[in-house]
Amino acid sequence: MDQVYTVRYDSSTEKYVTVEDVLSRRLYVSGNIIRIDFPNEKKYGQIKIRKTIDGIDPTKGAPAFMFRVTQTKDENGNTVRNGPQYTRAISYSRTDDEFTGEVVLSGPPMGSYIVEELSVLNYTAADVNVEGDEHPVISSNFNVTVTLDSDDMVTVAFINHLEEDPPVNNTAFADNRISYADSQNDGN
């Protein structure tokens, strides 16, 4: 989808300035208005994943939950094969008394996505709710399809129950982040 933008040529800087950067009144007063068509930039959405549990058994390790977000349709509703896939995680410490955690996936292109909670020991998927999308497709308590059609946040909330007296087991989790932000900022 393309969109028409109005820009003004600034002779002092010898650059075009978009209407977002100047007052439209001044554009018309100057009498030096040029219309140019620019391809519209791709729009992106946001998905917030919220996890709520009802307890932590410290003998089983620090709980951690992983979520896979897979694009299934593009912004025009066309099926996407091998579309982008994102993974996010929400983890707790053994001593947490706050049982709700959130993570935001910023920047997925418009379209439809399956948001899936990956299985873990000691917790059962009890419920899932969606906010910000009026027509989600909830396949199960750990699998839901949502559609992003604006940059408004869509929230998928998973609720899990701590199993009573599960077999002896333990879990561990590590999130290793590779960040280039500092080096890129240094270069600017």
Add this chain to the structure above:
Amino acid sequence: MPTLRTTETEVADMKIRFKKKDLLLIVSALFLTVTAYTLAYFTGSDQVTNRFNGSYRPKADPRVEINVTEHFEPPSEKSDDPFLKEVRIGNLGNVDSYIRVRLEFSSSDVRDISQLSADDDKDNESAYVNASEFPFSELPEGWTYRAADGFYYYTEAVAPGDSTAALIKWVKTVFPDEGYEDTDEFDIYVYSEAVPAETASGSRMTYEEAWR
């Protein structure tokens, strides 16, 4: 009195036969006793052997506890050079345990331009496998992948104080000239689970049985 003589002879013969019979009975009884004792001896030996070979007294208070070892040296800038990201799982509990791991990149875009190696030599180019194909490649000894649940399984029981072999050691992300300008960070998640290698009664299981 031929008949009487005959009868006396027969009685004498019978006595001899009885003596032979007694002797045979005694020998048979001795043979049976020795055989039974020998059988009992070997049967007892088998049970002892079994006890040493595969059956252990279960821990009164089995404790399964694991950790993800942290050998991680992230790069500070975009580079084709490999960086250290060694994934091993340690057994901190008091019983032998089976371990499985889920290893995920935060973005398939970054995963698809990344390569993984479990080789000791980070410069061994032939050891690198594209991260998206890594699960289906020849994994390090002891590891196998199940596509059904997305876990890497360590097929050997890990003893207390020991750890798995490294699943990966090096990560190399090769950014193309265009298309990844906005990628300023990504994550590699390692989630691991462990269960005892023995049943509550002390019988050793295979890793498939333990995760069933």
